[in-house]
Amino acid sequence: MAFVELKNLNKFYPISGSEDFQALKDVNLSLDKGELVSIVGESGSGKSTLMNLLGGLDSQFSGEITIDGQNMSTFKEKDFVNYHKEKIGFVFQSFNLVSHLSVLDNVTLAMTLSNVDKKTRVARAREVLKQLGLDDQYKKKPSQLSGGQKQRVAIARALVNDPDIIIADEPTGALDSQTTDQVLDIIQDIAKTGKLVIMVTHSEKVAARSTRVVTIDDGKIIGDIRQGEIALHENLLEIQQKSKSKNLTFFAAIRLALLNMKEKLARNILIALGGSIGIMSIIVMLSLGEGVNDYLTETMNANVNPLVSEVRMPIVMETNNSENADSSMMIMTPAGAEIPAGSAPSGPPAGVTQSDPFGEEDLEQLRNIPHVAEVNLAYSSLTIGSDNVIYEGEKYAFMNFGTTSGMTDSNILYGAFPDEGEILITEGVANQMAGTAEEALGKEVTVDVTIDGESLEKNYVISGIYSAGQAIGAFESVYMSAESFETLTAENNLEVEPNVIYLVSDDPENTQAIKDEVAALGYRGSSADALASTFTQMLDIFTYILSGVAGISLFVSAIMILTVLYISVVERTQEIGVIKAIGGRKKDIRRIFVSESFLIGLFSGILGVGIAYLITVVGNIVVENLFDTAILNMTPAFAVFGIVTSVIISMVAGLMPAQKAAGLDPVEALRHD
Structure with a gap:
């Protein structure tokens, strides 16, 4: 035969x-x-x-x-x-x-x-x-x-x-x-x-x-x-x-792709540069969001004890059914039940905000939270225009009043925590009183404060000056020890229940878990935490919106890669015919072109990460010189995310040209000029 x-x-x-x-x-x-x-x-x-x-x-x-x-x-x-x-x-x-x-x-x-x-x-x-x-x-x-x-x-x-x-x-x-x-x-x-x-x-x-x-x-x-x-x-x-x-291996396909890209080096560098702009923009936006969040967290931590979680009762909701009807008040308990206004304690006058006191059931529930090592009771109120420190006949307003339970001494500028008959005031109040904060130490002042609807006055000695820093929710404040507060209320025949609880965790790493459990039970955290959370959410939304806008350039780069690879298919039609004639599978041809798109994406991602890193370094130097802080934090996770995203987008863009190349008829491809 x-x-x-x-x-x-x-x-x-x-x-x-x-x-x-x-x-x-x-x-x-x-x-x-x-x-x-x-x-x-x-x-x-x-x-x-x-x-x-x-x-x-x-x-x-x-x-x-x-x-x-x-x-x-x-x-x-x-x-x-x-x-x-x-x-x-x-x-x-x-x-x-x-x-x-x-x-x-x-x-x-x-x-x-x-x-x-x-x-x-x-x-x-x-x-x-x-x-x-x-x-x-x-x-x-x-x-x-x-x-x-x-x-x-x-x-x-x-x-x-x-x-x-x-x-x-x-x-x-x-x-x-x-x-x-x-x-x-x-x-x-x-x-x-x-x-x-x-x-x-x-x-x-x-x-x-x-x-x-x-x-x-x-x-x-x-x-x-x-x-x-x-x-x-x-x-x-x-x-x-x-x-x-x-059959052709992936690494052999990568090598063939590299050889082809080397032939069109200038074009491929420009493609990689174009793709890197989107990656760089997204990483910088994410780094900005991360940096600002880190700054807020560090500022907050500098003003609070990392072991302590502040707890307050749920917010009181007021309703008004008609113009002539009496106002009714419903109090939302942690479990979500409603307490009629008649059974609730009378509230403070206008301009005074204070949390409701805790019951024994609340205390027991909070004590049973995992990792809580200690429970401290405290009192706090926020006023607008009614509370003052009086010194030499002059009034110096403050908004926040409370006991020192749960506070940290890391922000005490001068002096020490107050003992019986002493108070701690913030730097702003001290500066107004004495010109400089340090000079206010040891001075005797009168504190005029509204507690449970009653205006109370008593003389105290300033033991320390406290810096509220630049934390969210920081107001001019006056603090005294729990013992001084009990004496003040007892002298005025007031029985004031604690309206703030400080839960001390057994380890700083467990503090956030305790705060999460407190929120899950329906209680509130500190006003600073609430404001920080709101600000963080707004910042996240802002970051995602900017990242989305920056991501448009990724879409443009994907179109650019797709177009360039289509051009490459046309330019290399005869080469594709030769590869098929000498035993190349459709899969091999797809692999070669997808490898090219993979390499373009990889180079774009690496270039984008490099540019983003340079921007964060230079940006932080400028910001530190102006504001003494860094607000761009580029993490390794962002770098990996940028490179992986670039590779995925590039490879997806390369699939259609790769499929077109694999589907070419070898006879027609070999005839192509």
Whole structure:
């Protein structure tokens, strides 16, 4: 049985509607190894169609094509891939070398697709190039070679996987007379190794060097002339270490993508720079939000004990059903129950805000919160225009009054915490009184404060000056010890229940968990915590909005990457055809283009992170010089997020061009100029 058998082979091309053009008509042909066959005919006779079918580039036909006993009509994509890798090699008239690859890389391309290790493929390619007289040219690019050298590189690429069949399409069509003879000598030598060599040609000179000439006209074989035999030399151009074909690896695809990107370096740098702008913008916005949050947290922590959580009763809600009806009041308990106004204690006068007192049930519930080591009772009220420190006949207003339970001494500027008969005042009040805060220490003043609706006055000595810092919710304040407060209320026959509780945690790391549990039970935290939470939420919204606006540039960069990769597909159409002809799978081609988009995304992300880092460093230097604080905090998580986001967006943008490249018809791709 012949190595290649064609039986009743027909090929139809659809023209329009139900009409078809028949390019091949009942072709019957048998070909064996060791033959050098020329297929000749006029343009349009069907010889190129026959070549494409024999080469497995076109799989749509009727009849039979049998290669080494295997019927091509039963081939699946995997079978065609293996056929191109193991059985057949192509030599094209226009060489079809990949311009951005070196001679060595062009020759090893087929082995790269077959996942042959680097050492083996380089050794084998150098061996073939040496036998073809190109051993000293392997580092050059195709543009640096003559026509004859290019064709010899194409022949080396066809031979390197040691195929059984070589198909040469007009192998001397682009060569001068002298170079033509050299190439034909090489082709004859290839046939002498026992391979089946098929040349498609118009040239009588080429046909004369063949052992067999098959003439085709109007899709039919009209002539088959044998012109002699070739003496076989088994060792000539023998390829050592022929390996079982595998598939292109991800890292090999990355390398091919890098080589192509290097060829278009300036364009790819601009693409990466464009993509990096969006990544940089988002990271800077996130860093700004994180930095401001950190600043708020640090400021708050500097003014409170990190072990202490402040707890207040739920807010009292007032309702007014009609203009003439009495105002009614409903108090929301932690459990959500409503207490009628009649059973609630009378509230303070207008301008005074104070929390409701805690009951025993509330205290027990708070004591049972996990990680609470201690429960301290305290009192606090907030007034507007009614409370004053009186010194030498002058009144100095303050808004916040309370006991020192739960406070930290980290912000005491001068003096110490108050004992019985002493008070602690904030720096602003002290400055108004004495010109400087330190001079206010030890002075006796009268405190006029409204407690439970009653205005109380008593003389106290200033023991310390407290800095409220720049924390949210910081007001001019006066504090006294719990013992002093009990004495004050007892002297005025008042029974005032504690309206603030300070829960002390067993570890600073558990403080936030305690605060979360307090909120879950329906109680309130400190006003500073509430304001900080509100401000943080607003800041988060602001950050997300700005990040979203910055993210528009990511969408633009994705469109840019998609467009550039589509252009790349058009530019490399012929290269894609070559890859398919030498055994590249659709998956391999997709992988190469997706690898390019991955690398673009990776470079964009790294560049964006680098620019963002530079902006945060410079920005913090400027802000620290102006405000003595840093507000840009770029975390490693933001950097990773930026790079990953850039890679994902780029790869998604590259999927459509990659799919288009993988779906190209190899015959049409090879014809592309």
